[in-house]
Amino acid sequence: MSGFDEVTKELNFDSPNSYVGRSVTRPNARRLAQGRGQYVDDIVLPRMVHVAYCRSPHAHARIVKIETKEAAAMPGVVRIVTGAEIAMVCKPYVGVLTHLQGMRSPPQYPLAMDVVRWQGEPVVAVVAQSRAEAEDAVEAVDVTYEELPAALDAERALDPDAVVIHKEFGSNLCFQRTVDTGGVDAAMTSAHLVVEDTIHFGRHTGVTMEPRAILADYNRAEESMTVYHCGQSPHMMQGIIASRLSLDEHRVRIVARDVGGSFGIKIHTYGDEIAACALSLMLARPVKFAADRYESFLSDIHARDHRVKARLALDRDGNMLALEIDDLTGVGPFSMFPRSSGVECNQILNLTGGPYRHKEYRARGTVVFQNKNMMCQYRAVGHPIAIAVAEHMVDQAAAKLGIDPAEMRKKNLIPDDAYPCKSPSGMRFEALSHHQCMAKLLELMKYDELRRQQAGLRKKGVYRGIGLSSFIEVTNPSPMFYGVGGARIAAQDGCTIKLDANGSIIAATGVTEQGQGTETIMAQIAATALGVEMSCVKVLTGDTDKVPYGGGTWASRAAGIGGEAVLQAGLALKRNILEVGAVILKSNAADLDIVDGKVVKQGTEQGLTLAELARICYYRGNELPVDFQPELVVTRHYRVKDYAFVFSNGAQGCSLEVDTDTGFVKLLKMWCVDDCGRVINPKLVDEQARGGIVQGIGGALFEHCLYDDRGQLLNATMADYLVPMAAEMPDIETAHVETPTKTSMLGAKGAGEAGTGGAPAAIMNAVNDALRPLGAKVTRQPITPEVVLRALGTVR
Amino acid sequence: MKAALESVEISLTVNGERVRRSVPARLNLADFLRNELELTGTHVGCEHGVCGACTVRVDGEIVRGCLMFACQSDGCAVDTIEGLSDSRELEELQSAFVLTNALQCGFCTPGVLMAAQALLRDEPNPSRERIREYLAGNYCRCTGYQSIVDAIEAVANARAARSGR
Numbered sequence: 001m002s003g004f005d006e007v008t009k010e011l012n013f014d015s016p017n018s019y020v021g022r023s024v025t026r027p028n029a030r031r032l033a034q035g036r037g038q039y040v041d042d043i044v045l046p047r048m049v050h051v052a053y054c055r056s057p058h059a060h061a062r063i064v065k066i067e068t069k070e071a072a073a074m075p076g077v078v079r080i081v082t083g084a085e086i087a088m089v090c091k092p093y094v095g096v097l098t099h100l101q102g103m104r105s106p107p108q109y110p111l112a113m114d115v116v117r118w119q120g121e122p123v124v125a126v127v128a129q130s131r132a133e134a135e136d137a138v139e140a141v142d143v144t145y146e147e148l149p150a151a152l153d154a155e156r157a158l159d160p161d162a163v164v165i166h167k168e169f170g171s172n173l174c175f176q177r178t179v180d181t182g183g184v185d186a187a188m189t190s191a192h193l194v195v196e197d198t199i200h201f202g203r204h205t206g207v208t209m210e211p212r213a214i215l216a217d218y219n220r221a222e223e224s225m226t227v228y229h230c231g232q233s234p235h236m237m238q239g240i241i242a243s244r245l246s247l248d249e250h251r252v253r254i255v256a257r258d259v260g261g262s263f264g265i266k267i268h269t270y271g272d273e274i275a276a277c278a279l280s281l282m283l284a285r286p287v288k289f290a291a292d293r294y295e296s297f298l299s300d301i302h303a304r305d306h307r308v309k310a311r312l313a314l315d316r317d318g319n320m321l322a323l324e325i326d327d328l329t330g331v332g333p334f335s336m337f338p339r340s341s342g343v344e345c346n347q348i349l350n351l352t353g354g355p356y357r358h359k360e361y362r363a364r365g366t367v368v369f370q371n372k373n374m375m376c377q378y379r380a381v382g383h384p385i386a387i388a389v390a391e392h393m394v395d396q397a398a399a400k401l402g403i404d405p406a407e408m409r410k411k412n413l414i415p416d417d418a419y420p421c422k423s424p425s426g427m428r429f430e431a432l433s434h435h436q437c438m439a440k441l442l443e444l445m446k447y448d449e450l451r452r453q454q455a456g457l458r459k460k461g462v463y464r465g466i467g468l469s470s471f472i473e474v475t476n477p478s479p480m481f482y483g484v485g486g487a488r489i490a491a492q493d494g495c496t497i498k499l500d501a502n503g504s505i506i507a508a509t510g511v512t513e514q515g516q517g518t519e520t521i522m523a524q525i526a527a528t529a530l531g532v533e534m535s536c537v538k539v540l541t542g543d544t545d546k547v548p549y550g551g552g553t554w555a556s557r558a559a560g561i562g563g564e565a566v567l568q569a570g571l572a573l574k575r576n577i578l579e580v581g582a583v584i585l586k587s588n589a590a591d592l593d594i595v596d597g598k599v600v601k602q603g604t605e606q607g608l609t610l611a612e613l614a615r616i617c618y619y620r621g622n623e624l625p626v627d628f629q630p631e632l633v634v635t636r637h638y639r640v641k642d643y644a645f646v647f648s649n650g651a652q653g654c655s656l657e658v659d660t661d662t663g664f665v666k667l668l669k670m671w672c673v674d675d676c677g678r679v680i681n682p683k684l685v686d687e688q689a690r691g692g693i694v695q696g697i698g699g700a701l702f703e704h705c706l707y708d709d710r711g712q713l714l715n716a717t718m719a720d721y722l723v724p725m726a727a728e729m730p731d732i733e734t735a736h737v738e739t740p741t742k743t744s745m746l747g748a749k750g751a752g753e754a755g756t757g758g759a760p761a762a763i764m765n766a767v768n769d770a771l772r773p774l775g776a777k778v779t780r781q782p783i784t785p786e787v788v789l790r791a792l793g794t795v796r
Numbered sequence: 797m798k799a800a801l802e803s804v805e806i807s808l809t810v811n812g813e814r815v816r817r818s819v820p821a822r823l824n825l826a827d828f829l830r831n832e833l834e835l836t837g838t839h840v841g842c843e844h845g846v847c848g849a850c851t852v853r854v855d856g857e858i859v860r861g862c863l864m865f866a867c868q869s870d871g872c873a874v875d876t877i878e879g880l881s882d883s884r885e886l887e888e889l890q891s892a893f894v895l896t897n898a899l900q901c902g903f904c905t906p907g908v909l910m911a912a913q914a915l916l917r918d919e920p921n922p923s924r925e926r927i928r929e930y931l932a933g934n935y936c937r938c939t940g941y942q943s944i945v946d947a948i949e950a951v952a953n954a955r956a957a958r959s960g961r
Contacts, residue, residue, distance in 0.1 A: 025895055029902070033894055033899055033902065034837070035906040036881075038836075039836075039839070042836035206937075207935075208903075209839070209849060209901065209938075261903060261937045293841070293844070515938055516900060516938075517897075683897055684897065690943070691938045717842070718842040718844065726927075727932050732942055
């Protein structure tokens with residue numbers, strides 16, 4: 001087999017027959033375009049009932065009494081259940097990762113027990129024949145609350161007189177961490193320039209078009225549970241549901257068919273979803289929970305509520321010497337299970353300033369409890385903040401020193417030939433391309449021309465701004481992300497691939513599809529590995545009974561980790577097929593290859609089709625030697641071993657215009673150059689960048705979960721909570737630099753989050769670039785007209 | 797409350813088929829299509845007329861399925877994504893959407909396609925700005941909209957080329 005191994009070691013992704021690197025269309029898109037998708041709320045099962053929840057109207061209150069008699073008599077009502085009853089069948093959970101040292105969070109129950117701790121916390125479950133009847137009965141449930149003072153402001157959460165949400169902890173501290181290289185104070189003291197600022201990032205949320213939904217079907221005869229879940233991590237959910245409800249894990253099956261947007265929102269343990277599973281167990285019939293939009297705003301995880309104080313020290317020539325940050329974030333009353341609510345802060349500490357050459361770094365992160373909805377991991381976790389903080393400081397310093405922002409970055413970005421290297425925060429970088437990406441970006445933007453145009457327009461009173469950002473992105477995570485902290489979330493992933501009796505290829509993968517194109521790129525990789533037409537390949541995802549155990553889709557891991565498993569499985573199957581071919585063709589496997597779905601002697605075109613080979617193996621085994629057994633199903637797994645994360649990198653640019661009378665920001669154009677290693681499908685990578693950037697734009701300019709001083713969410717409707725709309729969005733131009741990772745044969749890094757991570761920085765820098773001649777500066781996101789007008793002094 | 801629960805007899809045409817049902821007065825058209833007729837291609841994203849995922853066609857005009865009661869559709873002709881896919885009326889747009897990857901999760905797509913078809917019927921040659929403006933009633937969280945605009949523009953251009961304009 002040595003000949004074959006040599007060939008596969010140098011698998012040529014640039015060959016004409018390779019699907020890797022080609023913008024093929026997504027086979028599953030046609031189904032969705034015809035409205036033939038199947039989302040959880042589309043599924044109807046026999047004897048299915050619906051649950052709706054009575055939710056807390058208060059941010060903090062004691063439950064005095066729950067009266068359900070009137071509600072129970074309402075039409076269609078099947079059962080009304082309180083938190084205490086759910087707790088009889090469901091064990092509590094604790095959202096703590098042990099590697100985030102000192103982190104604490106109390107046990108959490110699906111429904112509130114005696115105290116409610118955020119507005120929207122589920123309190124009573126009402127099960128009825130229809131969702132409408134369940135909602136009617138929810139209105140009739142009478143819960144008496146004794147309102148308690150609430151801890152809302154993260155800045156005051158640790159004050160001596162603060163309301164302590166969990167008395168047993170003595171304070172509202174959830175997690176604290178410090179990173180310190182030791183020389184920051186000395187560097188700050190001797191620096192030519194120290195710039196400092198405090199930057200606020202507003203709380204926002206994912207607003208998936210399909211609200212969260214779950215359909216749990218407990219079968220009492222089998223003691224099995226089938227759960228249709230719109231989620232990203234089926235095996236993680238399998239473990240959680242089995243362990244919480246004391247079921248055998250292998251009798252819990254999670255099916256994730258079409259998912260209507262996820263972005264990290266649908267990867268957590270929500271009490272209303274776990275309660276639906278518990279109710280199915282209690283009632284021994286299918287129970288569906290489909291959140292409405294109001295519930296989504298109140299209970300889908302929020303993210304990004306951070307205040308960061310930053311200081312940056314530079315020498316006379318503009319070389320960065322030291323960076324210091326202090327991050328404070330309020331994450332709600334509990335740390336979310338099982339990924340914890342400490343990760344966004346932790347990422348900010350790990351990533352801030354990561355593209356740059358400074359040697360000294362000190363960072364402090366403080367995570368506190370508060371009486372608002374919980375925060376947890378949403379697309380690009382921590383990146384938008386880490387990147388915006390560093391890029392803002394770099395621009396502030398550049399302006400003070402009279403250096404052009406592009407020049408400032410060229411001066412300070414880690415040189416492309418300096419890898420592998422380590423950041424001051426301890427992140428290990430395998431191979432990044434900041435300078436190549438920045439050079440390509442500036443060319444794409446026609447940067448110098450834009451600057452000239454900007455100068456000309458300023459004379460006419462038009463305030464245009466140009467903003468840049470350089471960034472790193474955590475992708476392809478190893479077990480160092482969650483597994484090491486005790487969470488049962490797989491970092492490895494697998495692929496089982498088989499040659500079926502008719503010659504087609506079926507590949508089952510543990511990573512999942514939410515529309516980003518997972519199934520498509522896996523088919524591209526499998527077809528390339530095997531030497532078959534892509535149309536012969538069917539990819540299975542999202543069913544714990546059918547796919548190898550895997551982590552699912554998060555932290556931009558599907559292409560890099562799931563893709564490598566598919567590649568290795570495909571090559572292993574090819575080896576087995578060639579062995580069969582050698583037996584049938586009376587040849588050596590090393591002399592054979594698969595070309596266009598045929599086993600051929602290398603260099604010839606005549607050969608044996610895979611359909612014929614499969615026919616012989618499956619139906620006419622009598623034609624094979626008695627001592628030879630074909631194996632046409634293989635499984636391979638892959639995990640990242642050499643690095644904690646395989647970082648990708650890139651650069652973004654933004655051109656915009658600020659209306660200084662109204663404060664409105666008009667985006668003119670965005671540019672993105674991304675290095676995600678080997679690009680499997682350029683079109684799909686571009687669309688991840690565009691969609692990601694627009695979510696970044698949302699956080700930078702529009703999206704904000706606004707709470708009043710009693711902890712009431714003020715804008716929990718789609719009309720009041722602003723998301724990016726078609727008319728306000730600019731065209732986004734993309735380009736790539738390809739530095740394949742050597743940690744895998746495929747060489748792919750993740751591409752799903754870089755857009756969201758890099759955009760807010762470029763936008764804030766562009767706004768400040770526009771406002772600089774007026775002596776104004778914004779340091780608060782979302783950059784609403786009010787924020788701009790306050791910066792200008794028009795509004796006080 | 798009582799009046800809202802009262803049943804109303806309705807008779808309408810859905811995707812060319814005659815339908816008679818007795819429905820609660822409060823039932824909205826989107827839920828009627830999804831739950832009574834099992835036409836689940838019409839999606840419900842906000843239930844307050846903002847997101848556009850439930851856009852369907854009633855007597856030739858696009859409406860929000862969540863803002864119209866089923867009983868208001870009595871006597872009407874309703875077209876959904878299923879019907880317009882089967883009749884191939886949307887085929888050109890659907891192909892363009894697939895080609896430009898103008899959909900990711902697909903949840904908003906049926907509504908976006910309904911809107912796009914209505915736009916091109918009324919304005920065969922819209923500019924990119926006009927397409928963006930027209931889509932103001934359709935939220936998409938995945939694509940960032942550019943590929944949707946590309947797809948609609950491509951179909952408009954193809955139709956213009958075919959008709960020799």
